[in-house]
Amino acid sequence: DAMVIQNPRYQVTQFGKPVTLSCSQTLNHNVMYWYQQKSSQAPKLLFHYYDKDFNNEADTPDNFQSRRPNTSFCFLDIRSPGLGDAAMYLCATSRSGGGTGELFFGEGSRLTVL
Amino acid sequence: GEDVEQSLFLSVREGDSSVINCTYTDSSSTYLYWYKQEPGAGLQLLTYIFSNMDMKQDQRLTVLLNKKDKHLSLRIADTQTGDSAIYFCAESLTGGGADGLTFGKGTHLIIQP
Numbered sequence: 001d002a003m004v005i006q007n008p009r010y011q012v013t014q015f016g017k018p019v020t021l022s023c024s025q026t027l028n029h030n031v032m033y034w035y036q037q038k039s040s041q042a043p044k045l046l047f048h049y050y051d052k053d054f055n056n057e058a059d060t061p062d063n064f065q066s067r068r069p070n071t072s073f074c075f076l077d078i079r080s081p082g083l084g085d086a087a088m089y090l091c092a093t094s095r096s097g098g099g100t101g102e103l104f105f106g107e108g109s110r111l112t113v114l
Numbered sequence: 115g116e117d118v119e120q121s122l123f124l125s126v127r128e129g130d131s132s133v134i135n136c137t138y139t140d141s142s143s144t145y146l147y148w149y150k151q152e153p154g155a156g157l158q159l160l161t162y163i164f165s166n167m168d169m170k171q172d173q174r175l176t177v178l179l180n181k182k183d184k185h186l187s188l189r190i191a192d193t194q195t196g197d198s199a200i201y202f203c204a205e206s207l208t209g210g211g212a213d214g215l216t217f218g219k220g221t222h223l224i225i226q227p
Contacts, residue, residue, distance in 0.1 A: 004156075033214050040122065042217040043157070043202070055213075090156055092214075100164075101145050101206040103215055105156035 003027050006091050006106035013081050014114050021076040021109045023091030032074040033103065034066060035090040043090055049074060050096065078111075086113045118218035120203050125224040132190040134221045136203030139184060143205040146179060147215065148188045151200045160188070160201070190223075198225045 035043040092103040149157040204215040
């Protein structure tokens, strides 16, 4: 009964070859996030969707894009992966409008760039 | 600006208490959280504390918040091998979760037999 599901769990791509990571949720949360996590570093927020509104962090490279076709799904597109983009990518959801602000995370997608 | 600091490693003996510390910079934080990450997995919420509280206890976990010093700690009583993981401190400014959380780098908890 996983609530935030990420696919694939492991992705290997070649330098410069586009890759798409997917995230789906059964929680009906209106906010969805993508974080990048490198070894021994804090998870770094790339962007988030508040309902249909896209919010990009100021330092997120243009190489990273996102789509949210409906409430349940969100995609992370990396247009031309570089070696420095190898990382764990974490999708998370939350419900806005009060409450504890807890984020619910998926298991992550580990990207390797050859 | 937002910044969350944690030490990278903590080693304790099985059965002892573990205390993981965190400092944050933004006094506007409304909620503070502790997340646990096991190898190859996502982050799982362990516990949280609202900024107007000093302490919260939940079974083996005790969270202490010193708002004046902007210091948060997580105490795990009777540490077990299953507690071996990375523990992340995080803060939320909005409380409603819409802007996401700011995380520390995580503390690797190592359990010695």
